[in-house]
Amino acid sequence: MTDIRFRSDIAVELVDHMGGDSSIVRAARVSSGTAGTPEKDRGLLNMLARDRHGSPFESVILQFRVEAPLFVAREWFRHRVSSFNETSGRYTVLEPEFYVPQGDRPLRQIGKPGAYRFQEGPYEQKVRVKAAHERVARWAWDEYTSMIEGGVAREVARDVLPLTTYTSFFWTVNLRSAMNFLSLRWAHEKSTVPTFPLHEIQQGAMKVEEHAQKVAPIAMEMFSKHGRVAP
Amino acid sequence: MTDIRFRSDIAVELVDHMGGDSSIVRAARVSSGTAGTPEKDRGLLNMLARDRHGSPFESVILQFRVEAPLFVAREWFRHRVSSFNETSGRYTVLEPEFYVPQGDRPLRQIGKPGAYRFQEGPYEQKVRVKAAHERVARWAWDEYTSMIEGGVAREVARDVLPLTTYTSFFWTVNLRSAMNFLSLRWAHEKSTVPTFPLHEIQQGAMKVEEHAQKVAPIAMEMFSKHGRVAP
Amino acid sequence: MTDIRFRSDIAVELVDHMGGDSSIVRAARVSSGTAGTPEKDRGLLNMLARDRHGSPFESVILQFRVEAPLFVAREWFRHRVSSFNETSGRYTVLEPEFYVPQGDRPLRQIGKPGAYRFQEGPYEQKVRVKAAHERVARWAWDEYTSMIEGGVAREVARDVLPLTTYTSFFWTVNLRSAMNFLSLRWAHEKSTVPTFPLHEIQQGAMKVEEHAQKVAPIAMEMFSKHGRVAP
Amino acid sequence: MTDIRFRSDIAVELVDHMGGDSSIVRAARVSSGTAGTPEKDRGLLNMLARDRHGSPFESVILQFRVEAPLFVAREWFRHRVSSFNETSGRYTVLEPEFYVPQGDRPLRQIGKPGAYRFQEGPYEQKVRVKAAHERVARWAWDEYTSMIEGGVAREVARDVLPLTTYTSFFWTVNLRSAMNFLSLRWAHEKSTVPTFPLHEIQQGAMKVEEHAQKVAPIAMEMFSKHGRVAP
Numbered sequence A, B, C, D: 001m002t003d004i005r006f007r008s009d010i011a012v013e014l015v016d017h018m019g020g021d022s023s024i025v026r027a028a029r030v031s032s033g034t035a036g037t038p039e040k041d042r043g044l045l046n047m048l049a050r051d052r053h054g055s056p057f058e059s060v061i062l063q064f065r066v067e068a069p070l071f072v073a074r075e076w077f078r079h080r081v082s083s084f085n086e087t088s089g090r091y092t093v094l095e096p097e098f099y100v101p102q103g104d105r106p107l108r109q110i111g112k113p114g115a116y117r118f119q120e121g122p123y124e125q126k127v128r129v130k131a132a133h134e135r136v137a138r139w140a141w142d143e144y145t146s147m148i149e150g151g152v153a154r155e156v157a158r159d160v161l162p163l164t165t166y167t168s169f170f171w172t173v174n175l176r177s178a179m180n181f182l183s184l185r186w187a188h189e190k191s192t193v194p195t196f197p198l199h200e201i202q203q204g205a206m207k208v209e210e211h212a213q214k215v216a217p218i219a220m221e222m223f224s225k226h227g228r229v230a231p
Helices: A021-028 A038-050 A055-059 A070-076 A123-149 A154-160 A175-185 A199-215 A217-225 B021-028 B038-050 B055-059 B070-076 B123-149 B154-160 B175-185 B199-215 B217-225 C021-028 C038-050 C055-059 C070-076 C123-149 C154-160 C175-185 C199-215 C217-225 D021-028 D038-050 D055-059 D070-076 D123-149 D154-160 D175-185 D199-215 D217-225
Strands: A005-007 A011-018 A061-069 A083-086 A097-099 A108-110 A117-119 A166-174 B005-007 B011-018 B061-069 B083-086 B097-099 B108-110 B117-119 B166-174 C005-007 C011-018 C061-069 C083-086 C097-099 C108-110 C117-119 C166-174 D005-007 D011-018 D061-069 D083-086 D097-099 D108-110 D117-119 D166-174
Touching: A005 A123, A011 A199, A011 D011, A021 A038, A021 A055, A021 A217, A038 A217, A055 A166, A055 A175, A055 D083, A055 D166, A061 A070, A061 A175, A061 A199, A070 A166, A070 A199, A070 B070, A083 D055, A097 A123, A097 A166, A123 A154, A123 B123, A123 B154, A154 B123, A166 A175, A166 D055, A175 A199, A175 A217, A199 A217, B005 B123, B011 B199, B011 C011, B021 B038, B021 B055, B021 B217, B038 B217, B055 B166, B055 B175, B055 C083, B055 C166, B061 B070, B061 B175, B061 B199, B070 B166, B070 B199, B083 C055, B097 B123, B097 B166, B123 B154, B166 B175, B166 C055, B175 B199, B175 B217, B199 B217, C005 C123, C011 C199, C021 C038, C021 C055, C021 C217, C038 C217, C055 C166, C055 C175, C061 C070, C061 C175, C061 C199, C070 C166, C070 C199, C070 D070, C097 C123, C097 C166, C123 C154, C123 D123, C123 D154, C154 D123, C166 C175, C175 C199, C175 C217, C199 C217, D005 D123, D011 D199, D021 D038, D021 D055, D021 D217, D038 D217, D055 D166, D055 D175, D061 D070, D061 D175, D061 D199, D070 D166, D070 D199, D097 D123, D097 D166, D123 D154, D166 D175, D175 D199, D175 D217, D199 D217
Parallel strands: A005 A097, B005 B097, C005 C097, D005 D097
Antiparallel strands: A011 A061, A061 A166, A083 A166, A108 A117, B011 B061, B061 B166, B083 B166, B108 B117, C011 C061, C061 C166, C083 C166, C108 C117, D011 D061, D061 D166, D083 D166, D108 D117
């Protein structure tokens, strides 16, 4: 009997960071060297976000450790202006952790391409979908462990694992690029750009934003104030 | 009964390109404007590759259409200095195409981490591994189609598909970045850097190289001559 | 007597390109493979620009040869998602070509930092400014040629040349990154983002846009229609 | 009488940083989570540098404040995988600081293109070159201040300043990209790639290396041990 674990969360831990609001201000003021009052700093951050002077926001760096299923990781890795280090299924035996959709995950897709909306769906559909996810995970994990135990290379055996398999990775990103991630991966009410992010990556984006707010609170406030477009 | 298709190849088609050896020479000679003889052009390309003057190689662009299983696509997409457009399992119903390892795919991994080698493995192991890949693909495809037919959103149903599922993508890349890809994804005998690429991505890299050789034959010759390190 | 040449223009020649509207459409449609009517293609390009689906625009590549004074080139080279090859003052003896402001170049700066506007200025100021630019160019060129003739290394002699000295470079850029350049370097009436580009780089941007319009007319139309923000 | 200052140094101050040897090790070990002994960490860093596993080195970030003449800054800004914030001659009145070559700056260039070497040159040549640099700086500064005092826009007046004018900028760069900078901008005796960096940028690179050694001493040791090629 295998000890398969099922989960639905996207774990996002801030493991390191560099700088904050004051680094952005300092980078923007390299010209003058003047110190500025807190109020003026606030005004400067407002102006930088409003007029899309993006480069000073690259002075703040965030490093996260993320745990997410592969179908979420695949979207995350599309963000090229950042650094990734991920668990390798070639070098390690993977953990039996798999994603299943929870009750709050809308399951029905309506509308035409490019403008999908989602609806809850009936209770028994939720039960069937959850069961299907669990079945595939168990079958695939059994085949995986059989092959590993039979001496098959990890990089071959892992091919059969589903996109629900959890992976973990370090993500190092500057605040400007993180804002771009947030603008695309969170359909925030203050966003001026229509986006249709995947439910699960939005859960991750919300946690990224929470951490970013602690590191650079005024910059993040101005990002939201000005339509949540990366400067 | 579903019409599942199994394949083992990595398809790489060159769909467009810009420039060639002469564009590299022209970019490198922007200073002088002199025309140069064919022999001098060859000498210049040799020098550029040898001394790692990389930027002129960015004047050549290659655009490919690739078909590969997800576990190969995931490695390919790590190459950040290039552009990708991929089939989306959120917007389309996927094709029932899955990877199975062929007879020439070594299955046994020996040696310690960071220095793995691979061995063939006995015949019956090959048979068992192929059967395991086929079983998981069939089970997962059945669950996927059941959910789609039951009205479940594509982006939820596709989670259960395995990493062997084929995807297709456009890849636009300049020659310098393509050389970096080739240096890491092909354990070529002329390579001076030890690499341990995945068997399947190496099959893709070989095809990328063939196309690149047609577009910029002298540049590619010099790349191999000087240790297959991206300039 | 030296044959110093004075000019005020930014020369932008399209030397090569790859793709066009149809490449963007093809990259966006990788999923379905459907051909689409011209009208549907137009609608797709509209949607991609409106909803900021940027990656398909990376399928179009433009290669320019630019001649511009150093103070313009310095701004141009800040655009990191593109490739540059520039005349080297270390390896070649430079040309005696220098920038002077023409009559239509506004000379007076009014308003507070971050919101400057420019005014014409009186006629005699224009004359004095032009004369000052010419004097410095002649003096610096005399010192430069004296040092070169005296056997001083080019890379040392060229230090004394002013920022008005013309340079030439190849610029290879995808259409998405070119749109970002255009959004920042042209205070276009349809732009929704306030920008204060340098007069001279705006002259260059206008020419870049003209070329881009020939290569991908519908994409460029949609870029303007949706506020001239890079998708 | 103006208070022009002449200098010859490249000032490189480390203003912030994130991580160190242990962050690289942690990123490389994301798979296993094992702690490792100091000796094993050292072995891992050795292997990563030797086999060019570059991405873990992106976990270390360095932020510098640099003061350098424009002809040095122009080369520095070619390093696209990093962030820059520079003093703007459009928004501020510049400082009267200019570069002059010192006695240890070789002035004579010998050999053919692509393989230049430099020689000292006679004493009176040094005197003449220094005087030429000083003359141009004074003339240009006088024209600049006249125009500024006459109400000419800063962005027009600054055009006449020479490439010897000092600028200052913040540079945020990860360790992998910094290693690439060091491999190209320092003709180090342990380097396996032939490079011909500009004398002045090499002075800057030496200081960058000193700071990097403090932040990630073992990583930098392994970089030198394995031919000073960016992993």
